[in-house]
Amino acid sequence: MDRGRIVGLGIESTAHTFGASVMTEKGAILSNVKDVYRPPAGSGIHPRDASRHHSEVAPSVIKRALSEAGVSFGDLSFVAYSAGPGLGPCLKVGATLARFISSYYRKPIIPVHHGVGHVELGMLLTGAVDPLVVLISGGHTMLLARAGKRWRVFGETLDITLGQLIDQFGRAIGLPSPAGPLVEDLAKKGRRYVSLPYIVKGNDLSYSGIISEVKRIIKKESPEDLAFSVQETAFSMLAETSERALALLKKSEVMVVGGVAANTRLREMLDAASSRHGAQLKVVPPAYAGDCGAQIAWVGHLYFLNGVYTKPENAWVDQSWRIDEVDLAWS
Amino acid sequence: MELISKGAEADIYKGRWAGLDAIYKVRASKPYMISELDERLRRERTVREARMMLAARQVVPTPFIFYVGNSIIVMEDVGRRRLKEELGNKPTEARILGEYLGRLHSVGIMHGDPNTSNVIFNESSNRWYIIDFGLSLHTRRFEDFATDVHLVNEVFIVQHQEVYEEAFRSFLDGYSSVTENAGLIVEKVKEIERRGRYARRRSFIF
Numbered sequence: 246m247d248r249g250r251i252v253g254l255g256i257e258s259t260a261h262t263f264g265a266s267v268m269t270e271k272g273a274i275l276s277n278v279k280d281v282y283r284p285p286a287g288s289g290i291h292p293r294d295a296s297r298h299h300s301e302v303a304p305s306v307i308k309r310a311l312s313e314a315g316v317s318f319g320d321l322s323f324v325a326y327s328a329g330p331g332l333g334p335c336l337k338v339g340a341t342l343a344r345f346i347s348s349y350y351r352k353p354i355i356p357v358h359h360g361v362g363h364v365e366l367g368m369l370l371t372g373a374v375d376p377l378v379v380l381i382s383g384g385h386t387m388l389l390a391r392a393g394k395r396w397r398v399f400g401e402t403l404d405i406t407l408g409q410l411i412d413q414f415g416r417a418i419g420l421p422s423p424a425g426p427l428v429e430d431l432a433k434k435g436r437r438y439v440s441l442p443y444i445v446k447g448n449d450l451s452y453s454g455i456i457s458e459v460k461r462i463i464k465k466e467s468p469e470d471l472a473f474s475v476q477e478t479a480f481s482m483l484a485e486t487s488e489r490a491l492a493l494l495k496k497s498e499v500m501v502v503g504g505v506a507a508n509t510r511l512r513e514m515l516d517a518a519s520s521r522h523g524a525q526l527k528v529v530p531p532a533y534a535g536d537c538g539a540q541i542a543w544v545g546h547l548y549f550l551n552g553v554y555t556k557p558e559n560a561w562v563d564q565s566w567r568i569d570e571v572d573l574a575w576s
Numbered sequence: 577m578e579l580i581s582k583g584a585e586a587d588i589y590k591g592r593w594a595g596l597d598a599i600y601k602v603r604a605s606k607p608y609m610i611s612e613l614d615e616r617l618r619r620e621r622t623v624r625e626a627r628m629m630l631a632a633r634q635v636v637p638t639p640f641i642f643y644v645g646n647s648i649i650v651m652e653d654v655g656r657r658r659l660k661e662e663l664g665n666k667p668t669e670a671r672i673l674g675e676y677l678g679r680l681h682s683v684g685i686m687h688g689d690p691n692t693s694n695v696i697f698n699e700s701s702n703r704w705y706i707i708d709f710g711l712s713l714h715t716r717r718f719e720d721f722a723t724d725v726h727l728v729n730e731v732f733i734v735q736h737q738e739v740y741e742e743a744f745r746s747f748l749d750g751y752s753s754v755t756e757n758a759g760l761i762v763e764k765v766k767e768i769e770r771r772g773r774y775a776r777r778r779s780f781i782f
Binding site for chain 1: 581582583584585606607608609610612613616617688689690691711723727730731734735737768
C-alpha cells in the first residue's frame, strides 16, 4: 500500500491532553502519542496546572511521535497545532512549540480548529461522505452538516457541553476527571430512573438544569441511580435533537465524533434514532474518539494539500474560536 | 391513514374525523428511550400541546382540536403550504411569524419551537396558522420570549441563508409592531447569544 510521501506533525493541547502525531497525506497515521493530565479526584481541570503538565511532557511526547513514525524534524513538510477553542494556557503550550519547530527547522505552520479536527479525522476513519455530524467532546456539543466551505451548526447546547455535564457530575460524586468511563460503569449498575429536567428548545438543548437538580438530590439518591438517570436524560435529549436535524436535513449518514462517542449506551441510542430516519450510524474508532494529535495532523494535511499555511510569526491562538467561522480549504 | 411526515417528535397522518379532513399527530414510542422517560415526555407534551393550542387561539389562528388521547391529538387539517417554501421568493413574508410570535408573547405564551415549517397557509380562510405547541409554555419571563426569538434567528441562519437579512428584519418588524417590550427582549436575545458556546461573533443583525 502506498502510504504517501508527505509527512506532517500535528500537536494537540486544548485541554487535558497533550498529543502529537505524524501522518502522511494519504491518511496513514504513522504515530499518535499522548499524555493526559489528571487532576486530583473531585476537582476540575485547572488551566495553569494542565499547562504545566503539558510543558513538562511535551518534549518527550513529540520525540516519541517522531521516532515511532521513523522521521526526523527535517523530514516534516509542516507542523500543525490546535489554535482553539480551548484553555488559553494549554493552547499556548502547543502553539509555542509549533512556532519554535516552524522557525528553527523552517517549516510552514498551520493553525487548526480543534473541533474541525475531530470532524475531519472522523470523516477519514469512518469513510462518511455527507453526514449529519454529532460532535460531543469537552468543548463541544453540536449537530453539524457541511454547507459549502463551512461546517454549519444545526443545533447545540445553550450552556454546558455533554462532556462538561458528565465531568461535573463525576466531580460531584467524587470521581476524578475525565469521568466518562467511570460514570458509564456506574450507570450500568443503576436500576431506578430519577426524574431530571429534560430541556429541548427547538434544535438546541440545555444541560445546566440537570446538574443543578443532581446537586439538590445528591444525598437522597445512590450514585448508581444518578449516573443512570443523568446518562438516560442527557443522551435522550441528544438523540431527540439529532432526530430533529435528520428530519430536516434528510441525511443518510450520522457520524459521531469526540470523546463522549466512546460511550456504548450513547452509541446504542444514536443508532436507534438514526435508523428511525433510514440513516446509517458511523462512529469514530474509540482510540481516536478522545483528543489526540492525529486530528490536528490530518487537518494540517487538508490545508497543506490546498496550499494554505503560514509563517511562524503569524501563529495565534483563539480560546473561543467557533467551528462555523472556520474556512475550509477542501471540498 | 396516510403518513404525511415523520418528525423527531411525532408522526403526522392525514385522515378523517366525523366526516371532516383531519390531522392525526401521534407521539410514537421511541425505542431507544427508557419507558419512564418516553412515557413521561409523550404524555406531558401531548397534554401541553392541546392546552397551549387552545390558549393560543385567543390571539393567533391555530387548528381546531377534535380529540386528545394519551399520546395523540386529532385536529383540523389546515393545509400543506408552509412559510418555509415561501420565504425564498418573498422574504418579507417572515413578518407574519414575527407578528404571531409577538401576539403569543403578549399573552404570556412561549412557543418553544418557532420556525417556518410551523406556519401554514390555509387557503379556505385565506389566513396563516401557527402550529406545533409541544414545547410551549406559559411564562412571563423575558428570557423565555428571547429564547423564542433566538431560535428564529438560528433557523433563519440555517434554512434561509440566502434571504437572511431581509427575512429576519421583516420578522423583527412584525414582532416589534405587536410586542410592548420588544426592545428589552431583543437585548436579552443578544445576551443569550453571547452566553452560547463561543458565540462571540455570531451573525445577529440589527
